[in-house]
Amino acid sequence: MKEFDTICAIATALGEGGIAIIRISGDKSLDIISKIFKPKSKIDIKQMKSYTMKYGHIYDSQSDELIDEVIISYMKGPRSFTAEDTIEINCHGGVVSTNKVLETVIKAGARLAEPGEFTKRAFLNGRIDLSQAEAVMDIITAKTDLAMKSALMQSTGHLSREINRLREYMLNVLALVEFAVDFTEDDEEVDPSIPLKVGESLEKAINEMNVLLKGADEGKLIREGLSLAIVGKPNVGKSSLLNALLREKRAIVTDIAGTTRDIIEEYINLDGIPVKIIDTAGIRETEDIVEKIGVERSREKIKEADLVLLVLDSSRELNDEDKEIIEAVGDKKCILILNKIDLESKIDENMLKNFENIIRISAKDEIGLDDLKESIKQLFFSGKIDAESLIISNSRHKQALFRALENAENALSRVRMNEYLDLISIFVTSSLRALNEITGDELEEDLVNKIFGDFCVGK
Numbered sequence: 061m062k063e064f065d066t067i068c069a070i071a072t073a074l075g076e077g078g079i080a081i082i083r084i085s086g087d088k089s090l091d092i093i094s095k096i097f098k099p100k101s102k103i104d105i106k107q108m109k110s111y112t113m114k115y116g117h118i119y120d121s122q123s124d125e126l127i128d129e130v131i132i133s134y135m136k137g138p139r140s141f142t143a144e145d146t147i148e149i150n151c152h153g154g155v156v157s158t159n160k161v162l163e164t165v166i167k168a169g170a171r172l173a174e175p176g177e178f179t180k181r182a183f184l185n186g187r188i189d190l191s192q193a194e195a196v197m198d199i200i201t202a203k204t205d206l207a208m209k210s211a212l213m214q215s216t217g218h219l220s221r222e223i224n225r226l227r228e229y230m231l232n233v234l235a236l237v238e239f240a241v242d243f244t245e246d247d248e249e250v251d252p253s254i255p256l257k258v259g260e261s262l263e264k265a266i267n268e269m270n271v272l273l274k275g276a277d278e279g280k281l282i283r284e285g286l287s288l289a290i291v292g293k294p295n296v297g298k299s300s301l302l303n304a305l306l307r308e309k310r311a312i313v314t315d316i317a318g319t320t321r322d323i324i325e326e327y328i329n330l331d332g333i334p335v336k337i338i339d340t341a342g343i344r345e346t347e348d349i350v351e352k353i354g355v356e357r358s359r360e361k362i363k364e365a366d367l368v369l370l371v372l373d374s375s376r377e378l379n380d381e382d383k384e385i386i387e388a389v390g391d392k393k394c395i396l397i398l399n400k401i402d403l404e405s406k407i408d409e410n411m412l413k414n415f416e417n418i419i420r421i422s423a424k425d426e427i428g429l430d431d432l433k434e435s436i437k438q439l440f441f442s443g444k445i446d447a448e449s450l451i452i453s454n455s456r457h458k459q460a461l462f463r464a465l466e467n468a469e470n471a472l473s474r475v476r477m478n479e480y481l482d483l484i485s486i487f488v489t490s491s492l493r494a495l496n497e498i499t500g501d502e503l504e505e506d507l508v509n510k511i512f513g514d515f516c517v518g519k
Contacts, residue, residue, distance in 0.1 A: 064144070064181060066092060068165045069173040069518040070158055077153030082162055083518065084147040084170055085178055090134070093147045095121045095168045097132055110136035118151070118161055121168050127160050128152055142178055143185035176515025180508070183500060190500025190511070191219045194454055197515050198283060203327065203334035207282050210451050219457070222272060223498050226464070229265035230492045233258050233471070237485045255475055258484070262472040265491075269465040272452055276461070279453035281366070281440060285327070285334035288436070289362055291389065292371035293381040297399040300423035301371060302326065302339040330433060333440075338365065367436065368394045374420070375403035378411055395435055399423055456511075460497040467491035 066086025072079070084092060094105045099116035108114060112134060118127040131150040140146040151161045166172060176197070183193045191214060198211035213219075236258050290298045306326055324339040362368055368389050372382060396415040398407065402422040412418065417435055421428030452458050471487035496502035 066170045067173040067177055067181075068162065068170040069178070070162055071148070071178075071518040072153070072158075074155060074158065075153070076155070080151055080153040080158040080161075082149040082151065082158070082165060083173075083178065084149070084165060085140070085142045085144045085173075085181065086170070087145060088169060089145040089147045092165065092168045092170050093132060093149075096127075096164050097130070097149075108134050110134055110139070118149070118164055120164055127164050128157055130161070138185070138187070141187070142181040143187040144181060173517060174513075175517050176512030176519060179515060179519055180512040183508075183512075188215075189217075189220050190508075191223070191454075191457065191498055192217060193500075194456075194511065195219075196519065198453070200516065200519065203285060204282075204329050206331075207334065207453075210279065210282055210453050213451075214453070219452070220499055222268070223495055226265050226268055227492060227495050229261045229268070230468070230488055230495065233261045233265075233488050234485060234492070236261070237481045237488065255478070255481070258481070259472060259475045262468055262475065262488075266465065266468050266472065269461060269468065273458065273461055273465065276452040276458040279451035280455060280458070281333060282451060283453035285336050286330070286436075286440065287336050287338065287364065287366045288369060289338045289365035289367070290369045290371060291362055291385060293385060296371045296373040297423045298339055298371050299324075301369070301397070301399065301421070302337055304423045304426050304429055305337060330436065335436075362388060362392065366393065367439065368392045369397055369432075370394055371397045371399050372407065372412075373400055374398040374405045374407045375400045377406050378408065393439065395419055395432070395439070397421055397432065401427065457498050460494045464491045464494035467494065 064086055066084065066088040068082060068084045071081045071083040074080075090106050090108070096118050097105060097114075097116055098119060099105060099114045101114070103114075105114070113131050114134075115131050116129075118130050119125065120127060128151045133148045133150070135141075135146040135148075137144040137146070149161060149165070151157060162172075179188075179193050179196050182188050183190055195211045195215035199208060199215060202208040202211055236254050239254070290301055292298050302324065305328055326337050326339075328335050328337060370385065370389055372378070394415065395417045396412060396419070398405075398409075398418065398420045400422060401420045402425055409418075417439070419428055419432045419435055421432060452461065467487045467490040471484050471491065474484050474487070493502050500508070
């Protein structure tokens with residue numbers, strides 16, 4: 061375990077509440093709390109047993125001013141979250157009272173923690189690996205039950221175990237290569253069974269990597285959500301569709317074209333997937349300066365979206381505005397929505413043959429919405445969202461795993477071409493390093509700091 065100074069931070073959300081928790085971690089945790097905490101029972105706090113709680117009061121160590129009535133808990137390292145001696149002060153919730161207790165702890169000798177520093181210490185002290193540490197933040201930011209479940213699986217080491225299994229395959233390959241290189245004379249042929257064994261281990265590793273990468277795109281959506289832009293000309297029912305999906309009147313709906321002038325963003329839960337729905341301003345030529353800005357922002361959102369819902373009014377014939385919007389969508393992944401099917405259809409569907417996904421709805425009467433949701437799931441999840449299997453949801457993990465796969469495939473192709481084993485080991489070593497990046501066994505300090513810098517203070 062590494063040597064660190066003692067840190068502290070508020071571990072709960074700041075605001076009015078019944079209880080707030082201030083966490084202290086480090087070798088001097090007990091010394092610091094003994095300066096400011098007076099237990100109701102007159103015991104020496106330094107003799108406090110691990111995993112016990114004590115009731116008492118926090119006092120200013122300099123002025124002896126009463127600060128708050130609290131309960132403290134003690135977890136002796138390494139059996140704590142950070143693997144260090146840890147004290148948690150349960151005080152009254154509230155901005156003033158919580159900050160007062162925190163200031164008292166700092167005055168007694170602790171340093172205010174940086175964002176993510178508690179979890180960073182857990183990683184550096186070897187209690188968790190980097191993939192588990194990143195899962196902690198994913199748990200905090202999870203927007204749906206499925207995202208939460210995926211993060212929990214990762215935090216308990218499911219991904220780590222899979223990566224360690226892959227590392228065993230690659231280490232086995234390196235061991236075979238080194239044996240062949242070190243114990244074969246220059247004028248001798250390499251044992252023909254060794255390249256076969258190397259190839260078998262590489263094939264197993266490659267198959268496992270492909271399985272993990274197969275659901276990586278889906279995992280990213282589960283973690284970060286799906287960005288969905290509703291586009292179309294004014295008054296085709298975009299805002300009505302948004303309200304129907306949200307089941308509330310979030311956007312203003314009128315018969316006046318150009319009512320929606322700005323971007324409206326809302327989240328819905330689609331079978332565990334956080335979907336960010338963006339209701340854009342109607343795209344058309346206009347002299348209104350405010351509306352014109354809204355139209356330009358709409359065009360930008362089309363480019364950024366994972367999926368475009370192109371809404372057309374089926375009760376009207378296609379005009380030049382519709383055609384311009386169809387062109388603006390371009391080759392984006394798109395679902396064409398024919399709205400207002402409760403009215404007589406006047407649209408020529410022969411002009412829409414280029415669209416693979418066409419859904420007919422009535423946003424006003426909420427007809428066809430289930431078909432729309434099912435179509436979205438089919439496009440991104442083949443209609444099924446698996447909540448039980450391990451999913452690669454972190455972009456950094458995906459990139460590292462892809463590099464590991466590339467190098468493993470290069471190594472295998474060279475084995476099949478009977479190239480020198482010591483040259484093959486270069487690719488195997490690169491693959492192994494990429495796998496180590498996922499768990500943090502080989503990672504630059506700057507990247508570690510960047511990862512934990514995205515955490516909240518107190519975690």
